[in-house]
Amino acid sequence: MPPAAELPSPTIAIAPGASSPQPAPQAPADSTDERPQPVEPPLRPAAEAPAQPDAAQAEMRQQAERQEAERIAAARLDLERREAEQRKAAVEAAARAEAARLEAQRLEAARQAALLQEAARAEAARQEAVRADARRIEAARLEAERKELAARQEAERALAARLEAQRLELARREAARLEAARIEAERREAERLEATRLAAARDAAAQEADARREAARRAMGRQLDEEAARREAAANATRPSDTRPSSWSSARRGRLFGRTDAHRELVQYAEAFARRIQLNTTMAMVAEAAAQPHTAPSSRWRSAATVRSNR
Template sequence: MAPAPAPAPAPVPVPVPEAKPAIAPPPPVAPPAPLQPKPIEKFTVAAREKLEAPQPPEPQATPAPPTQSTPTTNASPAATDAPPQNVMADPVPAAQPFPAVIAMEHAAEPEFIVPPAPSEPTPAIAPAPEDTNQATQTPADQPPPPPVADAATPAERARQEADEAARAEAERLEAERQARARQAAAQQEQARQEAARQEAARAEAERQEAERQASARQAAAQQEQARQEAARQEAARAEAERLEAERQANAQRAAAQQEQARQEAARQEAARAEAERLEAERQASARQAAAQQEQARQEAARQEAARAEAERLEAERQASAQQAAAQQEQARQAAARQEAARAEAERREQDARRDAARRAMGRQLDEEAARRQAAEAANRLSPSVSSLRRGRLFGRADPNAELILYAEAWTRKIHLNMAFNAVRELVKQPHTKPLVTVAIRSDGSVESVTFVQSSGVPAIDNAIREIVLSHAPYQAFSPALRRDYDVVEIRRTWHFDSAIRLY
């Protein structure tokens, strides 16, 4: 009895590559990393349990040569591994390079679990070499198996069943691998799309940042342009204000110059009008002066004729007056001799009684007598007796203006003289203010000096008389004054302080 064939070894777990999305920089996309063998372990344990189930006894068969048994034993794993290799060998479209994107955290890597094998026990029969070669082909390229003859042996049927199970398992694994490949491709596409989205987001963010920076630069440029425009406008405004100020200053200067020119023209016009008026007045004055000169000449001729007549009459009058004066003097002398004789007689009679009084009065009585005699002589020559026309000014007011002017001129001459030195020591004596009347003829000579009120000091009275006579002759009468008067009597009060003052 031939020994029972050993059970076929369980297929070796083959790691299935697992697709992982690349988070690193996309260009170039890294190939999918191999999947963890954990799901395959679950499958292999279940398959091993099923494959290690007791097999029905098989008919004895001729053992295969050792060289051929080895590939038969490993046929199932080879058949299992072949489809994934062919599938992985399929060209996958190369991912387009993407720029660097922002790394984002993804969910945990998916874990793929292979479902357990079918519940039917599969005999572990090593396939023939030709079957192994056929198993290495993809299910899509392998033709359908030929129908098994009914007259096959149990061992052949078991081997065929094992091949069928291995082929089904390979197809299932291939389907799972293709599903995982599609899922990995989908994940890669999703990762690529996510990377593209992130790149688009990054590009959009960069574009927005560039736009923001461009907007900021544009805003800064606009602000700078606005600042420059404001500065330009401010400079233009300042320049306009400066030009306006210059224009106003020029206008003010022009207005001032125009006003000055107008005033100068008005002044020149006024000066011209004034010159014309003065010229007219001068001509009128010249005509009037000529007329006055002619009138004065005629008046002078008339006055000269009158003066000659007056001098003739005056000579006659003086001759008559001298004759009368001589007669009066003779009569006076005779009366004086008689009076002297009478006085002498009386003196002799009253010598005893008046001797003391005469000694007391002395010279003062003689001077008073002399003054009385002078007054009597003046009274004898009064206007009632004289034929001369006399003007009297006893104050400072008179209807005749020429008389007032002549008196003021005579008073100024006394004021301005240096004769005060002659009376400086005399006026220190106690005295009263003398009231003196000075008679001046028309030719300026002094006719008489009469003391209406004496100073009480004979020396002061004599000094006043000497001052009046020392400044003669005075100014001659004007023609107008001469027409009215021949003699002018001026009465003034004499006052002495630091000068001689007449009031």
């Protein structure tokens, strides 16, 4: 509140003969009154009046004093009235200020409450969005797990089907292999039996041929022995007696002293005869081997050399 304007101090009228002058009361400063205060004109001092010591003058002086006192009392009452009005105005202004302050507090509280409500609404919306996002993520995770489980089950089913198909194919191939092996074994057994029969027949024929050749050789040997005996008898009759050791014999007999014998032709003959005995190669077997298709050794060596060079 602006300070109130100060009232001018009233002038004390001093009457002649007055024992003690009475000062006029001053109006207190009103801090709440903003209106300008009326300025009282200063009283003319009583000393300006002609000093007449008569009764009329005293009466006039007393009347002036009474008027001044009344005026001062009226001024005091007016001042009190104005002070009361100023106090009332100050109280009303304070009430208005308090009401404005309370209204401002109410508005601020309402604004804060609105802000809190908006923040709560935003927080609730955020939490709801977070929950919705969490539900969406969980649903997506469950859907992904479901799809992964379905894919894994489908892969396992496909793998089981593929393994079952492989097992059936292997079983079929094994059955076919066993059947083919059985048929091949039967064929080989039939071939073996046929080969055995043919070999037995060839052996029988070879033995028969050998027997015939052996009989022919023996007959030829007997004939040669007889001829040699006749020649030897004729020679013995015409030549002196034989002086060779008894271990020596005719041209068809001889003694072989191992592979280191000095008679090389006799060694070669003995080795060839030993191979014939070991191999038991009959003439029929030689004829059968010669009838088989064969490749000349020179061409076989050339083909083998070509294969080695290609490698």
